[in-house]
Amino acid sequence: MADQQYFYGTGRRKTAVARVRLYPGNGAVVINGRPIEEVFSRDIHRAEVLSPLRRTGREGRFSAQIKCEGGGISGWAGAIQMGIARALVASDPLVKPSLKRGENLLTRDSRMKERKKAGLKRARKAPQFTKR
Numbered sequence: 001m002a003d004q005q006y007f008y009g010t011g012r013r014k015t016a017v018a019r020v021r022l023y024p025g026n027g028a029v030v031i032n033g034r035p036i037e038e039v040f041s042r043d044i045h046r047a048e049v050l051s052p053l054r055r056t057g058r059e060g061r062f063s064a065q066i067k068c069e070g071g072g073i074s075g076w077a078g079a080i081q082m083g084i085a086r087a088l089v090a091s092d093p094l095v096k097p098s099l100k101r102g103e104n105l106l107t108r109d110s111r112m113k114e115r116k117k118a119g120l121k122r123a124r125k126a127p128q129f130t131k132r
Contacts, residue, residue: 006065007091011083013109016071020083022091025063027053031080032068045077052085052105056095062088081105 006021029036029049040046053059064084068076085105089096099105114123121127 007087009083009086009088009090011079011081011086013078013082014071014075014112016068016075016079018066018068018076018079018083020080020087021065022062022084022087023065024061027060028063029066030064031066031076040073040077042073045073048077049080049084051081052088052099055105056088056098058088058095062091078109082108 004023006023009020009022011018011020031039036046036049040049050059053062064087066080066083068080071079082105085099089099089106096106116123119126
C-alpha cells in the first residue's frame with residue numbers, strides 16, 4: 001500500500017492531530033495500524049470519521065491509512081474527519097462545495113481547553129469569597 005499513489009490531508013481538533021492518506025481501494029480504514037472498529041467503539045465516532053466519504057458518495061472507493069496522535073478519542077474522530085475531507089478535496093476539487101455545505105468539514109474547530117490562570121483554581125473558578 002505504501003508504494004501506491006495517495007492523497008494526503010491533515011486534520012486537527014483540540015490537541016489531536018491526524019495525518020490521513022487516502023488510497024483508491026475497498027473502503028478499509030486503518031488508524032495507527034488498527035482497524036477503525038478497534039479504535040472507535042462508539043458508532044457516533046465511526047459515523048463522524050466516515051461522514052466526508054458518505055457525504056461525497058465515495059464510501060467504498062477509498063481506503064484510508066491514518067496516523068493519529070495527541071488528545072483523546074473525540075478529538076481523534078474530529079481530526080480524522082477533517083483530514084479525510086481535506087484529502088478528498090486534494091483528490092477532486094469539485095467535492096469542495098459539498099463538504100462546505102451544512103456543517104463545514106474543511107474548517108478547523110478552534111475551541112481549545114482554556115489555560116489555568118494564576119490565583120484561580122481552574123481556568124475561571126475562583127476561591128470562595130468571604131466578605132467578613
